[in-house]
Amino acid sequence: MRDVARRAGVSHQTVSRVINGEDTVAPATRDRVRRAIRELEYVPSAIARSLSSDRTHTLGMVTTDISDHFFAEAVVGAEAEARKHGLFLIIGTVEEAASDDEGAYLRLMLEQRIDGLVIARPRRRVAGDALLRRLTERVPVVEIASDVAVPSVEVVDVDNRQGGLDATNLLIERGHRAIATVTGPLDWPSAQARLEGYRESLRRAKLAETASLIASGKDWGLESGEHGATRLLDGGKRFTAVFAQSDLLALGAIACLRRRGLRVPEDVSVVGYDDIPVAAFVDPPLTTVRQPMREVGALAVRLIVERTGRDRAAAHRHLLRAPVIERKSVAPPAVTALRA
């Protein structure tokens, strides 16, 4: 910068003014400085700027696993929104288990003086809340898909309860009365919320809830879907539809149903959750609930941007609605099934 100043025959401060587009610079001077900048291929240092201005224009985002489509989408949304505001996004993947790892990483991000932090960890964090609280004192923090109770931390999430409700409602609207569900692991708040939605839907339709029509997976994967469906079928109680809390659970369930000689959707309708990329391409194309993860990520960033310098006391919970995507895996119940 001093070089540029010297070359243009002005002071460094004037160079700074030109760079920041201040209007108190005479056009002739401005052009001279611009030329010097170009000739020297000068690139201003954001670090130095950060040091004085105490703003790094950098946000941190910590997730459990970006290779999971769910988080990847959130990151994409966050990144796009961040860029819109001229911010960078530093990402960090922290294994579910390694909570001291997380601590160390957050500390490093703090050292980097990030301007805000997005945390995307769907499961309740046992420890680290103290750290999180200390963090919020220094920098705005927004959590994604979490049920943290730390005050002054805003939370952005998909409305899982509503999603479960809508999914079940769809089945009821199509004429189903015996509706089973395969949940995710119930220690996940999202699984609980979807189950709640399912129950609420049954209640509203004045349908009785049957314990043997509820199966819980030990994870969100395909095998759990198969096991779940197996348990449902062996439970004795007949059903014409299944609400699976994830697409993979749904796919697993479908595989199991088929093995038992049941057709989808003719004999059993299936609704999934997530709208993973292949959902539209499996057989049959899966009716599912789409989680607007990009918007979730974008909203998280927006909240941080808006909160910069704002009152930190106000912490809210922002729920985005997950729309039901209708495809081919849901049909009215077969007459025979109804009769049974």
Place this chain on the structure above:
Amino acid sequence: MRDVARRAGVSHQTVSRVINGEDTVAPATRDRVRRAIRELEYVPSAIARSLSSDRTHTLGMVTTDISDHFFAEAVVGAEAEARKHGLFLIIGTVEEAASDDEGAYLRLMLEQRIDGLVIARPRRRVAGDALLRRLTERVPVVEIASDVAVPSVEVVDVDNRQGGLDATNLLIERGHRAIATVTGPLDWPSAQARLEGYRESLRRAKLAETASLIASGKDWGLESGEHGATRLLDGGKRFTAVFAQSDLLALGAIACLRRRGLRVPEDVSVVGYDDIPVAAFVDPPLTTVRQPMREVGALAVRLIVERTGRDRAAAHRHLLRAPVIERKSVAPPAVTALRA
């Protein structure tokens, strides 16, 4: 930091020494400083450190789309490797089309004084090579899955030719003689390379190459797979196996084959490419070529780390081998089909 120094009754330099774990500090002093740090909840500023030391411990990574599983994996690998070296990863998604967008973004990263840059853009870049060259003068650059010709830019890629070769070889080993292929868009270098591998395999097995057994998709998606298979079937020439250059192409092809009354793998074997997450769970589980994208990302970062301060003249092309994952979509050709 001055506060800490004052509180501990030492100079700022001594505090700096304690933080950096230098051994020229008396134990008593060290403890005193440590306590002061804790009491003041002092977190050293990485920015200030960067300003003096001219190293930011931050890498940039630019991709076309992280929501694509392919890139997501690369990012995960890169991030993990970066962390191992105490580096941060700033990510940026740049749309395929927006090349001035890319320029602007790279400039910003340059302002951030990143210590290295990973670019993951599979398609040939038309413009921007000048920019890229200027970039390499300032910072080590590694490209992923690219065919850039810029000197001093190292390239990490999956060996697509070898992958295509191995996939086709597998089919030949299983007894197939009439092997069709559905390629990705041929303006992608990777599609070209896989096609080359396919051809090489046929040549080695002394099988004639048939033009009507090669169909090219306009993209890598499912519909292209369906169209491709349709064209192959309508081409008149019989075949007992298909090598699809992506899993989605494979899935599309399978859907089409089924509609025409052909079973997979009994009537037609199918090999995909990518090993996307659902590949193991579709019906039949897809035999495919797995791209070790995590390793690719990790290697890219490692190259940058190793090259820091090293001779920049040496630019290499690093090819990682993509293993074939055998599942159920390949079987020996049916006798009837052979006879046909």
Place this chain on the structure above:
DNA sequence: TCCTCGAATGTGACCGGTAACATACGCCTG
């Protein structure tokens, strides 16, 4: 006993910007 040397610590400049204030100059106004 004096000098030398190493260990422990302090001092001041500097990295590359920004912020606040100072200065120089031309113009308008009373």
Place this chain on the structure above:
DNA sequence: CAGGCGTATGTTACCGGTCACATTCGAGGA
């Protein structure tokens, strides 16, 4: 024509560390 004011620019301190070098002090050797 002097005072005041706005515009264009320069000066200096400062952000929070690191680096190179100076300083202090006690121990050991000549």
